[in-house]
Amino acid sequence: MRLIPTEEQRELAATVRSFLADRAPMARVREIAESDEPYDRTAWTRLSSELGLAGLAVPEAHGGSGAGFGEVAVVLEELGAALTPVPYLSAAVAASLLVALDAKDLLPGVASGETVAVVALPDGEPPVGRIVDRGEWVLEGVVERVPDGPSADLLLVVASTGEGRRGVFAVAADAPGLVLTPLTTFDLTRPQARAELGGVPARLLGASDAGAVIDRTVDVASVLLAAEQLGGMRRCLDVIVEYAKLRVQFGRFVGSFQGVKHKLADMHCVLEQAESVVRYAVWAADEAPDELPEAAAFAASFMGRAYFQVAKDHLLLHGGIGFTWEHDAHLYYKRAKADEVMLGPPRAHRARLAEALGLT
């Protein structure tokens, strides 16, 4: 089990970090967040074409770099730290699903970043797929919330294929009968859309009984989200620690008061644990498929609460300035809360974990 990054991964992190500091600073994040643009197209294009990151975990034969989740996680940590409004997490999850389904024709576009693919994973009643003539499928139903849905060129819709089975369907964002409605989101840096499928022609990818692949994709999504959360958490702590060294009240730097210092020390302890949890879960995703379901549920149960706790305390320790619109603290606070429930609330992950641990 490897829990520390490789030299190459550290270099990758440094490259992405300096790119983001240069090309996607907070001013740019806010510009996108407050506009109607779903994502930062310029940053996305450069991240995918110049740095070649969109296809990081796609095999070389399909236009990618053939790296692992370990490398994807490194990129996500940096994007999470910078709150960069690009659909990287969703696209990475979609790419891993397409690889698992062996969707050869779709992978090159996804690997190059030209096609933004996202997974539409229903958390309620799934859309229903049915066969019309000559083996063609159409989808009927609604996915209430699709993260990065407004940014998508291609939806990978998880839908019922009858008799309790689930399959994955490719649906172009401009397919007839598909209505993608952008939603007002608490987190301003990750858009969501409601996807209404009114008899949309769709292409079944892989088997009509792809439940195992879909479950694994949810696990992968949990692990990759955890990596993104880790980056955000680390940035929150860095920022508030710096502020505590500069802000003076009662004639002292506020970081010298134990009431503040001890809270920051506890936040650091959470961060140290979080990094260990994430490294383990990412390792399991790459190297230990048998451990992945438990590791993913564990990472999701730990990281959701942990990131929100750190983001919340980082905002509160700023004092009044942290409650202003102009300050960035609320952007992290909102991202952390949205992340915590994005793949289901903590209780859902805990239930998954309890099952994996035999607590039933």
Place this chain on the structure above:
Amino acid sequence: MTDLDEYRSRARAWLAERTADLPPDPGLAESRAFMADLYDAGYVGITWPAEYGGRGLSAAEERAFQQAAADVPLPVGVFGIGLGMCGPTLLSLGTEEQKRRYVRPLLRGEEIWCQMFSEPGAGSDVASLQTRAVRDGGHWVVDGQKVWTSAARQADLGLLIARTDPDVPKHQGITMFVVDMHDPGVDVRALRDMTGESHFNEIFFTGVRVPAENVVGEVDGGWAAAVTTLLHERVSIGMGATRTERPASFAALRTAARERGLLGEPGVRDLLLDLYLRERAFDLLNARMSQEVKAGIQPGARGSVSKLLLADLTLASADLASEILGPECLVGDGPIARALAWGPGMALGGGTNEIMRNIIGDRVLGLPREPQVDRTIPFKALKVGTQAKEDGE
């Protein structure tokens, strides 16, 4: 098979043979005999310099030995303070004569060491210690009291820090000495702690004459040495923890809950999940820090993170165990009762939780220190320890 693999399997074979006939609870004489054999076989002081009795090998051999010994209980606990704290301090600060005189017998278990820092009036604030050493010709005369000393009843020698100049600020007037624990002026008394047992001791010094050549480091320069020693202590307490028994571990409590048919209760399930999250995250953090050490990244003050989390986990897990098991776990001197009694010791020994948070804040995060009035004024003008309430307060 690499040289290291061979080294490891030889060590494993040696340990298997030598520990086969050990009684389950070896006494002091058996421990000493075992230590001497272990040393003669080449497995003590593996990385310590050869000229002082070590083996002069690399950290790789040390790790290989640790791996070989990971699952073998060795009767070497009583030598831990010497090996982990006193020895390294002597190696870095001792004179040539001291290193030649003390290191080899320390490694071979011929001389057991203890470390005497804490005092009744100097707990978290060790630098406010009041035990004094006064120069008298070729000797220093020591009077005072130490507390919370492990292995003092068995010890032959001890590292002591004492006040040698009360006219300067407290950190500047401290000196470290090697003290003969068999001196008639050294009175060691077992301290019965809240577990009902005596893991620690109190030590009273009355006119103990210590030769001047027993000063370790500079006269009045003992504080820096003490700080280094204490850092070793924190790392070893936190990071050694994965191998110790955990009566209130997740796995043990899950079994207990299952046997009692409690797993169906949502409350019990939630308690167990909380414990799992803490325990697993703590174990993974320790595993990550060990990998960092192997990669050449020293934990330094981050050892305090591990120590703080372990203290929290120890208490919380015993606490939680009693919630799951109910009254049955608190009768008959069972493991949960013992863990509950031992828990506060983990949170206090080697630095309280509050001190750990100060260290993390100051040394890991680089936060501004609290204003300290005691840094500049002479020690003799300081208030120290527990003060009586003054009239009108």
